[in-house]
Amino acid sequence: MTTSPSLIVFHGTFIHLPRLPAEPATPSTPPKHVLEIRRGALWVRTVDGRIEGFEWGVEGEEELGALMGRMGWREEGRQGDNDDDDNDTEGVRVRIVRGRKGRNGFFFPGFVDTHIHAPQYPNSGIFGSSTLLDWLKTYTFPLESSFSSSPSSPTTPPPIAHNVYNRVVRRTLAHGTTCAAYFATIHVPATNLLADICHTRGQRALIGRVCMDNPSTCPDHYIDSSPSSSLAATRATIAHITTLDPSHTLLKPIITPRFAPSCTPPLLSSLGALAAETSPPTHIQTHISENTSEVSLVARLFPSHDSYTHVYDSAGLLTRRTVLAHAIHLSASEREIIASRGAGVAHCPVSNSAIGSGLCEVRELLDSGISVGLGTDVSGGYSSSLMEVVRQTCLVSRLVAYRAHEEGGGKGSVEGGADRRKISVEEALWLATRGGAKVLDMEGEIGGFEKGMWWDAMYVELTGEEDEGEQEEGGRLGNVEVFGWESREEWIAKWVWCGDDRNVKAVWVGGRIVHGRVERDL
């Protein structure tokens, strides 16, 4: 009988971002001491997928052998290892995953997508010249409503849900997204299917059935019939997710009022109460202040409230487990409320630029003490790659800095000059990993390489001079070109700006491989 090894030992280069840089980048100096780059070995317990330890400086095979001797490990499949006779052989059986030589490869924490609409995936790239409110009506509601079950088989998810949800989970894993906070649709069977697919494919996920019951703003054919039916349907998906994963290790429910304009006040309040039934509260996600017309609409629909933020706050929807998507047009007092509740923001610059919602000032959010992660916002965002979001986070921050320069230092609360508004490559990668973990209240669990964290990670390879020949045929190695004189920081910058899923060779969630592979000992 074959038994699994007790540990998986990863050997190679490890890069992560231990902290957000205290000092911002200056125009010509990149921020320092932000990327932690180590060569060595890191080992993960197969029983729970958590990092048990690491030792840096373990350069080559000889040092690795010495470490194994010290630790009392024996490599599976090597001489002295015998699956059938496990108890008779001394030492702990380990599997070794070696980063390939000469490929400029490294292990990196998996990306955390704090905002993605799974059912909208087929519309990626289809948005014309629309802005939020007409985009919803023209492109989004018709697609989402097609995820309803047929009347003759009301508990069976429709074929489109199988097709789309399998594709989006597979694709985001291929981009290195190891954890995602998904908006589904209002349909319980299809939402539960999304949970099943994440469970099967092994993606860490928060799964939210969308709640929307306001007949003045929702389409007739795509609406919860009442607050109580919306609540009951939400409870049904929470129950399904809990049956699938009782400890909520891989899958968590997330309460999902679409956004204030879609929901009646009674629904908002009952969802806030539902979240508070558990301690810590159940996660919550919604949209806020994405578009100026939307902000005006909220003011009209909720005339007794001081602000958009106050609508959510008064319903008990702002907790340290709340994810607010977009948050572009907040006032200072709104930022203060959000910070005091510990709620986080999903920054979605790809979507914000694509449907012309505006330029979100991330530095202002961070300076206000708000946690910020990144979100693809498929399909307001056209890309399911969080790396595209990393890029656009940097780009948009440079346009924000430009605007602030034009305005003589810029409006708002950012101190230290316009250039402080720029988000560096390293900061954006921090937001994509640690930042997202914090927004999802999973700090200390994912987002880096620390003892006790889950091994949610990817193995990245950049091309090198030696790949010249292969590069010629079809570019399967991607667009990163390494010339050999780059620093490690420049390596990472090239990955960020020129990389894509071709560079993501393998992905693990909780120690389980969920995409690709690393060839051993090439």
Next chain:
Amino acid sequence: MTTSPSLIVFHGTFIHLPRLPAEPATPSTPPKHVLEIRRGALWVRTVDGRIEGFEWGVEGEEELGALMGRMGWREEGRQGDNDDDDNDTEGVRVRIVRGRKGRNGFFFPGFVDTHIHAPQYPNSGIFGSSTLLDWLKTYTFPLESSFSSSPSSPTTPPPIAHNVYNRVVRRTLAHGTTCAAYFATIHVPATNLLADICHTRGQRALIGRVCMDNPSTCPDHYIDSSPSSSLAATRATIAHITTLDPSHTLLKPIITPRFAPSCTPPLLSSLGALAAETSPPTHIQTHISENTSEVSLVARLFPSHDSYTHVYDSAGLLTRRTVLAHAIHLSASEREIIASRGAGVAHCPVSNSAIGSGLCEVRELLDSGISVGLGTDVSGGYSSSLMEVVRQTCLVSRLVAYRAHEEGGGKGSVEGGADRRKISVEEALWLATRGGAKVLDMEGEIGGFEKGMWWDAMYVELTGEEDEGEQEEGGRLGNVEVFGWESREEWIAKWVWCGDDRNVKAVWVGGRIVHGRVERDL
């Protein structure tokens, strides 16, 4: 003896953009009748690589056979074709290139990159948080200056030039760029090598030796020693290009003052005079009004001139064969001068956002009667893909529209409301093909599928349902996902927003295949 066929017949779907749409997109309605989508056959003369004719409606093999019969063609390699006995067999020998079935494939005009710095390619993605003037000093001048020949072998280009220039030409071809206007460096041997490599690899190109002689702004180690030496070196590269390609069919020289701050007034004037020696004038390229600090610097350096534009105009550098890169911060009177001279603008939104130069209002340029093409501006721009520029053209225009909304309709001369500032996917593709052709004074030669134009084209394939299995392994088919219910226009939108070089299966310049291949009859 094997003889080449007289014609290459392409059979499949052809998409191009005959004209810039007269009517702008409204928020929810994409512009209509802009993409011309035809199924049929198009044939190219091998002798000069030009399109001889086409016939639409030639759907399948049967219709193709009928066309061949009517035209008196016989397919090479088929029964009845005998290479050794060509004169004895009736009919014109043709090669047939068939778009593959079931792959959502189409032929599309090659992209025209109107602004790219070939030697900066290794710095793609390396720019930190810099802006133009410190970026030049920190990243650009050190790299460009390394293209000098060694003193012991002053006419031999250095190894770095071979390495970088081969890579950039190969890579841009792989992205579908069939024509590029290159800035090289000040070095004659390396610049001539770039011409050689374009000639060998078959990319249509304008090759410019960079001219810069102002000791107050240029580094000591990277400067032309005098206006006359700069002029002589420029003449030397023009002579080399003319020897290589006497008719200037594939390769053209382009006179390249770096930008006003780098050049003394005598150099600018002598370069204007050099361009005027031929009729039509030799092409000219330079930068204008990219960054507000640069604009101020020009005002200080050229105090007797009314404007940045006037500096170039007074030196005779604005002609209908002039390419001005960036042009973000022009005044209305500058736009008027540029339009009246027939000079064109290379819009470089990737670079403009990356190094925080600002938001260029393309609609304002077009409304002013200025020709606009697109440029990657490697390595201010991090990507050598013109498709990335197409995307950012759309994104930036949406942010421009957003800004105009905020300002109550927007400043400047754009009429018809803020939304008119949005550039649609189709318009951006027009700019990437026809627009670029116009800016390079090659309208009617490249950029579309008309009789007499050169066959500068790519064959694009999108993934489809049938590729499900392959998609699983390594994503070699790219990120475009076709679900089957999309319209043709939505197909193209998905290609633009989610596509990359993996979708570009083959590229031709002047009828010669220069990248990839199309399998026949799959």
